[in-house]
Amino acid sequence: MGITGDKIGKSVQLYSVSGATTALVTEANLKSATHPINIKHLSGKYEGCYVAVRLASGKISLAIAQGEAPTAAWSIVSLAATDVAPA
Numbered sequence: 001m002g003i004t005g006d007k008i009g010k011s012v013q014l015y016s017v018s019g020a021t022t023a024l025v026t027e028a029n030l031k032s033a034t035h036p037i038n039i040k041h042l043s044g045k046y047e048g049c050y051v052a053v054r055l056a057s058g059k060i061s062l063a064i065a066q067g068e069a070p071t072a073a074w075s076i077v078s079l080a081a082t083d084v085a086p087a
Contacts, residue, residue: 040068
């Protein structure tokens with residue numbers, strides 16, 4: 001608003017990517033029980049938490065912890081995804 005309270009310009013719809021910060025780790029990190037991502041007091045790992053994971057293929061997916069123990073599995077979300085590239 002201007003000093004007099006008059007609106008200047010026009011309203012524009014804004015968009016945002018994720019509002020939550022998500023760690024990005026490699027698939028190899030998830031497979032290592034000694035990596036900090038698998039150690040609860042270092043990463044905060046708990047059942048149901050998720051991280052972004054760069055798979056060996058190079059694609060990024062989500063992984064969901066099945067427990068908090070260092071050897072608790074991570075489930076990789078598998079989608080039949082199609083890449084969309086902005087033009």
